Amino acid sequence: MGTVPAYFGCLVFDDRVMKANLSASVYRSLKKTIDEGAKLDSGVANAVAEAMKNWAVSNGATHFTHWFQPLTGITAEKHDSFIAPAPDGGVIMDFSGKELIKGEPDASSFPSGGLRATFEARGYTAWDPTSFAFIKDKTLCIPTAFCSYGGEALDKKTPLLRSMEALNKQAMRILKLFGNEDVKCVRTSVGPEQEYFLVDKALYEQRKDLIFTGRTLFGAKPPKGQEMDDHYFGVIKPRVAAYMADLNDQLWKLGILAKTEHNEVAPAQHELAPIYTTTNIATDHNQLTMEIMQKVAAKHDLVCLLHEKPFAGVNGSGKHNNWSLATDTGINLLSPGETPYENAQFLLFLCAVIKAVDDYQDLLRIAVATAGNDHRLGANEAPPAVVSIFLGDELTGILDAIETDAPYAGVKKTTMKLGVDVLPRFARDTTDRNRTSPFAFTGNKFEFRMLGSSNSIACANIMLNAAVAESLKQYADDLEQAENFEQALHDRIQKTIRDHKRIIFNGNGYDDAWIKKATEQLGLLNYRTTPDCIPHLLDEKNVQMLTAHKVFSLSELQSRCEISLENYCKAVVIEANTMADMARKQIIPAVESYAAEVAGSAAAKLSLVPDTACSYEKNLVKKLSGLVDEMDQKTKELLCAVQGLSACADVEHEGYAIRDTVLPKMNALRAVADEAETLTAEAFWPFPTYSELLFGVR
Ligand code: ADP
Ligand code: MG
Numbered sequence: 106m107g108t109v110p111a112y113f114g115c116l117v118f119d120d121r122v123m124k125a126n127l128s129a130s131v132y133r134s135l136k137k138t139i140d141e142g143a144k145l146d147s148g149v150a151n152a153v154a155e156a157m158k159n160w161a162v163s164n165g166a167t168h169f170t171h172w173f174q175p176l177t178g179i180t181a182e183k184h185d186s187f188i189a190p191a192p193d194g195g196v197i198m199d200f201s202g203k204e205l206i207k208g209e210p211d212a213s214s215f216p217s218g219g220l221r222a223t224f225e226a227r228g229y230t231a232w233d234p235t236s237f238a239f240i241k242d243k244t245l246c247i248p249t250a251f252c253s254y255g256g257e258a259l260d261k262k263t264p265l266l267r268s269m270e271a272l273n274k275q276a277m278r279i280l281k282l283f284g285n286e287d288v289k290c291v292r293t294s295v296g297p298e299q300e301y302f303l304v305d306k307a308l309y310e311q312r313k314d315l316i317f318t319g320r321t322l323f324g325a326k327p328p329k330g331q332e333m334d335d336h337y338f339g340v341i342k343p344r345v346a347a348y349m350a351d352l353n354d355q356l357w358k359l360g361i362l363a364k365t366e367h368n369e370v371a372p373a374q375h376e377l378a379p380i381y382t383t384t385n386i387a388t389d390h391n392q393l394t395m396e397i398m399q400k401v402a403a404k405h406d407l408v409c410l411l412h413e414k415p416f417a418g419v420n421g422s423g424k425h426n427n428w429s430l431a432t433d434t435g436i437n438l439l440s441p442g443e444t445p446y447e448n449a450q451f452l453l454f455l456c457a458v459i460k461a462v463d464d465y466q467d468l469l470r471i472a473v474a475t476a477g478n479d480h481r482l483g484a485n486e487a488p489p490a491v492v493s494i495f496l497g498d499e500l501t502g503i504l505d506a507i508e509t510d511a512p513y514a515g516v517k518k519t520t521m522k523l524g525v526d527v528l529p530r531f532a533r534d535t536t537d538r539n540r541t542s543p544f545a546f547t548g549n550k551f552e553f554r555m556l557g558s559s560n561s562i563a564c565a566n567i568m569l570n571a572a573v574a575e576s577l578k579q580y581a582d583d584l585e586q587a588e589n590f591e592q593a594l595h596d597r598i599q600k601t602i603r604d605h606k607r608i609i610f611n612g613n614g615y616d617d618a619w620i621k622k623a624t625e626q627l628g629l630l631n632y633r634t635t636p637d638c639i640p641h642l643l644d645e646k647n648v649q650m651l652t653a654h655k656v657f658s659l660s661e662l663q664s665r666c667e668i669s670l671e672n673y674c675k676a677v678v679i680e681a682n683t684m685a686d687m688a689r690k691q692i693i694p695a696v697e698s699y700a701a702e703v704a705g706s707a708a709a710k711l712s713l714v715p716d717t718a719c720s721y722e723k724n725l726v727k728k729l730s731g732l733v734d735e736m737d738q739k740t741k742e743l744l745c746a747v748q749g750l751s752a753c754a755d756v757e758h759e760g761y762a763i764r765d766t767v768l769p770k771m772n773a774l775r776a777v778a779d780e781a782e783t784l785t786a787e788a789f790w791p792f793p794t795y796s797e798l799l800f801g802v803r
Contacts (some may be wrong), residue, residue: 106354111190114360116164118157118238118245126156139234150202157238158187158200161245169200171208171230172246174261175215176668178475180392181251183210184244205247206232214670218664220257228253233262236389239359241556248389257661262385262565264656268570269293275577276430276438276454282584283450288432293570294550295390296381298365300422300558301398302373302410303345304375305801308793309408317683318676319412319559321694323692323775325782326418327796331371339368342803345375346407352377352401359397361390370486371419371797381427381550384570388563393423395559407802413557414480416795417775421481422558424669426565429550430454430573440549449594452507453580456601458551459494461572462544463608465533465650466492466630467641468572469544469555472564473634474669476676478557483633485615488543488554491623491631493610495542501611508602541614570654578654600777635673636760639703642666670756677763683772688740688774691791693733696781700729725784732781734803739774746770 106112114121122134137143145153145166161169170182189199193551196481210229215228230249238247253258257263269292276291289398309315314322341349349366356363362380369376377398395411402409429439438454441447462469469492473482481487496504499768505511539545545552556565589591607627612619623629632638642665651657657665707722746766753759780789792802 109357111512112354113357116240116358117266117360118160119360120237122160123156126160127152131156135234137279145202145206145234148201150206150263154202154205156244157205160389161238161240162187162198164240165243166240166245167243168287169204169245169247171210171232171249173230173249173251173619174388174392174561174563175220175251175259176261176665177216178559178672181210181215181394182246183208188596190586205620206251208253210246215251215259216668217259218251218667218671220253220255220259220664224439228259233266233385235266235383239393240372241359241393257664261561262388264567264661265385265388265563265570267607268567268574268654268656271574271656272430272570272577275574275581276583278585279450279453279577280432280628282581282590283446285432288434288436291430291438292433293384293428293430293566294381295384295387295562295566296379296427297387297557297562297634298376298378298425298427299391299398299635300369300374300376300424302371302415302416302422302803303348303375303402303407304373304798305409306406306408308798308801310797313687313792314683315408315410315415318679318680319410320415321417321795321798322680322771323687323778323782324417324686324795324798325779327794329372329796330798331419336368336374337370340369341366341375344407344802348401348405348407349375349377351404352398355397355401356394359390363394369420369422371416373802374420374422375486378546381429384428384566386567391562409490411473411559413477413559416797416799419799420486421484422557423478423481423487423554424556424562426556426562426569427550427555428569429546437549440472440544449591451597452592452598454577455500455546456598456605457537457573457576457580459605459608460549460576460601461569462492462494462606464575465568465572465647466608467632467638468647468651469553469565470567470632470638470643471628471669472568472614473555473557473560474632474638474673475557475560476635476673477559478555479634481557482555483620488541489614489620489631490633491614491620491629492543492555492608493614493623493629494551495539495545495611495614495640496609497539497546498611500546501609504602504606507599508606510599514751515719520796539611539614542610543614549744567656570572571654574654575650588706618691634764636757636764637667639669639673639760640757660801667756670760673758674750674759674763677767677771678747678750681767683745684746684771684774685740687792688736688778692778692781693736695789695791696729696733696736696785699785700726700733702786702789729781729784732777732784736774736781739770739777743767743770743774 125136131149134149135153138145159697167183170184172180174180175181187198187200188196210230228251233248233250236248238245248264249587250283252263253259267329270295273291280288283555314320353363362382365378366379367376378756381387398409429437431437441451470490482490543555553565583597584590584593610619622633642662648659648662651748652659703722704726707719710717710719749766750759750762753762
């Protein structure tokens with residue numbers, strides 16, 4: 106296969122391929138579109154389409170598709186072949202600029218939350234030239250945005266691109282004030298660390314819960330879990346190593362910068378992190394990575410679980426969204442600079458993030474809210490549902506000094522007067538010790554740690570970009586009018602620290618005392634579950650901000666609110682029905698047969714030795730029979746709770762009912778079944794146990 110540099114990106118229509126296959130003038134026009142959003146004329150589009158098709162066909166592609174990210178959370182594609190009939194009865198491979206730029210999938214079955222009545226089935230997909238086309242499964246995939254005919258976004262890419270544009274616009278205003286005349290644009294970059302589990306495929310296929318819901322709904326604690334801390338960064342087992350090597354190859358061919366891989370805390374849990382890149386591309390790449398992870402697993406007779414909580418009692422999987430913003434001239438705006446002026450600029454951007462996270466805690470929480478992630482947040486394995494920022498002692502000390510105009514001991518000059526002093530560089534190891542913080546400054550970037558492993562990173566970044574754009578807008582509105590820029594700058598930074606310091610917390614985020622203080626004294630929000638937070642998407646202040654920056658329209662927000670709640674309800678109802686099915690058709694019959702066997706052996710004993718007490722058998726049969734009755738009862742109650750949902754007036758109330766009635770009934774049924782598992786002979790248990798699933802891959 107050759108060396109990695111030789112095949113990296115070989116399935117991507119990237120800059121190298123464009124340069125080699127397009128005429129100089131077409132290449133220049135396309136670059137202008139990519140870099141500056143200029144409109145492509147149809148001549149150029151046709152030339153690009155022709156080159157793309159020739160390249161794809163010569164690399165084995167037979168089909169093309171507009172690849173998009175509907176609100177289902179996964180990607181969608183509808184394939185068309187390149188073939189067109191030729192007059193001689195044969196075919197030619199054909200692809201036009203029109204087909205490249207716009208597609209019209211039948212959109213009626215994608216969730217739209219009422220945005221598009223089903224009879225108006227057509228939505229359209231529009232090429233996003235900022236993300237390179239690639240080949241997957243003999244198909245040329247063209248990254249696209251997906252909109253309704255009225256122009257409303259039906260996907261995650263469109264608002265993400267809008268949020269990047271909003272942030273660019275406001276950040277440019279600030280940079281102008283600092284005299285950065287050479288900067289043409291500001292972009293956010295993201296490096297998402299992806300956690301996942303690998304389980305043996307043959308075992309997976311015996312569990313309806315994994316197949317239907319992605320997580321185990323039953324399962325007693327295995328004798329060994331993660332208590333020995335021997336898995337984190339442990340030696341990678343041969344089967345897993347082979348999987349990772351194959352995965353890297355596939356990702357590298359797709360131009361994805363897969364970089365770091367290691368075992369995670371839980372047994373069978375692993376992590377993959379790419380090198381960071383522009384948010385839009387990082388998002389496409391993360392979606393693609395999740396898909397390829399699952400495909401490659403199948404080749405190795407494994408299944409890759411991306412669910413946030415596949416196993417109770419061991420850590421679930423998240424995704425860390427490392428985020429920073431940088432200029433096209435290569436300056437990271439979250440990195441302290443060399444000069445006092447650069448440092449003042451750094452502090453202003455830092456403050457913009459602090460203010461954004463405090464003002465829009467709810468939007469960040471909403472961006473990661475799913476039924477799966479509800480099992481992690483606040484469960485002492487992932488950040489709490491209360492959003493706070495970790496800055497580290499050094500940076501917090503500096504902000505404290507600015508707040509009170511006091512001298513800061515850590516800096517050579519005594520008074521922290523902006524524009525005068527030189528800030529220290531923040532070494533990563535002084536800033537990255539706290540792993541319990543939802544939102545941590547790690548030297549030159551922020552790490553947002555609340556995302557679930559299956560979340561699209563688009564949602565979190567849309568909210569983050571928009572909220573920071575809003576802070577910067579307020580700063581720019583003020584500073585552009587200031588008579589004394591330096592004074593106004595100082596005042597703004599100081600005011601931000603005073604107004605928003607409550608959101609800064611450097612302690613242990615898992616500590617109950619913090620949650621109590623945060624919610625009761627500081628007034629921070631604590632939305633524990635998805636139905637608790639999603640309706641707040643439509644709070645006045647959120648609608649106001651997101652529409653002002655043109656990231657969402659009101660109707661888009663309403664539809665997203667509806668879809669998120671719907672997804673939550675559907676996910677839990679499927680889980681509830683799967684539980685009932687497994688309890689009735691698998692667990693109860695298994696426990697019954699085992700009890701019958703035990704009773705049978707007692708009867709046999711008695712016939713041989715009539716005065717035997719058989720107390721072991723009697724007690725066990727009595728216990729098992731009691732548990733079976735209880736399981737039957739709890740299953741009925743669960744199904745009754747599910748049926749009760751039809752009485753809910755709307756999806757919001759259905760969400761509450763699920764939270765308050767269905768989920769507790771699921772937990773109750775599980776507790777009884779798990780107890781029965783510990784008392785039932787292994788040979789009788791109807792599906793693989795936690796021990797087998799968690800330790801089965803070697
Ligand atoms: P850790 O596991 O300690 O948090 P990793 O090294 O595994 O750290 O992952 C850090 C991630 O942050 C990587 O994806 C890396 O590319 C990314 N990253 C580094 N610098 C930046 C930056 N300036 N902006 C965004 N992401 C970054
Ligand atoms: Mg991390």
